[in-house]
Amino acid sequence: MSAGVLIVGAGQAAAQLAISLRQSGHDGVIRMIGDEPYAPYQRPPLSKAYLKEKASIETLLLRRDSYWTDHKVQLELGAPVAAVDLARKQVGLRDGRSVGYGTLVFATGTRARDLPLPGIALPGVFSLRKIDDVRRLRPALDDARRIVIVGGGYIGLEVAAVMRQEGREAVVVEAEDRVMKRVAGEVVSGFFDTLHRSRGADIRLRCRLASIDGDGRATGITLASGERIAADVVLVATGARANDDLAVAAGLQCEDGVVVDDLARSAPDVYAIGDCARFFSHRYGRKIRLECVQNAIDQAKTAADAIMGQAKPYDPVPWFWSDQYEIKLQITGLLDGFDACETIGDPAGGKFSVEYRKAGKLIAVDAINDGRAHMMGRRRIAAELPEIGAA
Ligand SMILES: Cc1cc2nc3c(=O)[nH]c(=O)nc-3n(C[C@H](O)[C@H](O)[C@H](O)COP(=O)(O)OP(=O)(O)OC[C@H]3O[C@@H](n4cnc5c(N)ncnc54)[C@H](O)[C@@H]3O)c2cc1C
Structure with a gap:
């Protein structure tokens, strides 16, 4: 087993990585270092229910505190990482401490774009x-x-x-x-x-x-x-931009996001996952950086598999949701250069979907209050735009 996995950031992707590593039997050190003073939490409610209902912070937490203790995941919170030394395999914290690692994972998310x-x-x-x-x-x-x-x-x-x-x-x-x-x-x-x-x-x-x-x-x-x-x-x-400054300073390839391969790997023993990572989508034929929970979770699982020696290339059909009033919008796929689109259902009735095609293939579906159209859309896009390695 390696000298330990050090995750920079303690958000959605970091949490999933730690959870997946333990589920896969990783029994080494897992340390998560986050700059916010909170255990990993979900961000989507911040602009929805949490803002509206003024609920407690506990309602946002992805796991109870006891989960991290029980699974021996070390959380260092309120501790910004200030530098990464790839040659020495250690990170420097803003408070002056240095921490070594065997495997380093950037899960640093995004920040509001400067205006x-x-x-x-x-x-x-x-x-x-x-x-x-x-x-x-x-x-x-x-x-x-x-x-x-x-x-x-x-x-x-x-x-x-x-x-x-x-x-x-x-x-x-x-x-x-x-x-x-x-x-x-x-x-x-x-x-x-x-x-x-x-x-x-x-x-x-x-x-x-x-x-x-x-x-x-x-x-x-x-x-x-x-x-x-x-x-x-x-x-x-x-909008937001990737928190990739540490990776840039460490000399890793970054393009508004740490550039990673199909296994979420940026360099030997270095990974990047979630909002801060940019990767090549074989389905859509270009590099993408996604800002959605689906990607944070699934790319974290990919990195966990790779760290455990079970390489499974990542090539998602991305999906995303938004809640506005009583309307749930679910978006799947990417709208890259579609040449045909069709509205199914009646927008005036508040339940419909729009399908987007490129060269005859379904590339994206927007579903409004129509969970079935969303789920079917995800399956159909996956079938029509084969993932990496598929014939
Ligand atoms: C208001 C809002 C609403 C959203 N709504 C939706 C939605 O409806 N549906 C959906 O799919 N997605 C939604 N998203 C996006 C979703 O929350 C993100 O895609 C997801 O949180 C990404 O997870 P992550 O772990 O990559 O990044 P994050 O969850 O952002 O976590 C990154 C963490 O790393 C920390 N960090 C950064 N730099 C350092 C450093 N140097 N040292 C230590 N820690 C550091 C950050 O402060 C942060 O805590 C929303 C996002 C926001 C902000």
Whole structure:
């Protein structure tokens, strides 16, 4: 058995890796070092139920504390890793300690993308990636009448839904010509646009932000057009970038994400999993970096298998969900250059799906309140876009 597995990061992928290693019989040291002060937790509720219901942190935890103790997984929390020395096989913590490893795994996730704009650092401007963000944001929302959300992606829209359900004014400012353009097709964007407007949100498309205004505290935003929108809270939800700085500094190949092979391996005895990893999708014919729970879990399982000497190449049909009001959106596959799409069901009835094809093959399915279409879509894409190694 190796000198031990050291996981940098203590999120969804890190947790799954440790769980899978123990399930596979790994009996060596497993150490997880995370910079947040919390045991591994699930992030999706942060913009959904956790934000809305103000539930306790315990409801987010992926395992009880006793699980980690019982399975001898060492958790070092609130301990940012500051450097990685691949030659010496050790990492340096910000507090000055050094820790050796046999196998190193990056599971460092993402952080909010920088938005270099005047006023971005003002109090009253928030992003939403972690528990501590919600703990700062929620009290500000409680006092807010109007919130401006910069970014009409799924996180921005989920928060807009929560705000409207609480009776607060929500303005969503989106630079593109439709909401959720990065993840969903036009019909689905149109459906959610209509949904949010019908519930009273103010959706502004093709709007670029020029500045966040305020003297000592954010009081609104100014658009590139010169229009000013007043707000008590500004939430910036304009996407994320990979936490790959440690890997870059260590000399590993990175392209907004640690580049890994089909076994989640970046270099001998070095792996990267989850949101921070970029890998080649044989099904879609390009390198991808995914930000979804499915990938965090499945790529962690791949790394666990590889560490245990049971190589099983990873080539997923990605999938993802978002909850907005009473609507569940489930997206499977990638919308890469589709040349045909078909809507099945009636969007006006609130239950439908959209299938996307490229050269006759099903490459993606967006399902709205239609779990069956989602599950079937996953199976059909897997069959039509054969994975690595399949004939
Ligand atoms: C608000 C929100 C809503 C979401 N909703 C959905 C959804 O509905 N469906 C879905 O599929 N996905 C959703 N996601 C995405 C999903 O949560 C992520 O894909 C998943 O958490 C990725 O797991 P991970 O382990 O790769 O990264 P994370 O869970 O982000 O964990 C990475 C951890 O590493 C830590 N870290 C980073 N650098 C260091 C360092 N130098 N030293 C120590 N620790 C470090 C980070 O602080 C973090 O704690 C959502 C994400 C957010 C933020």
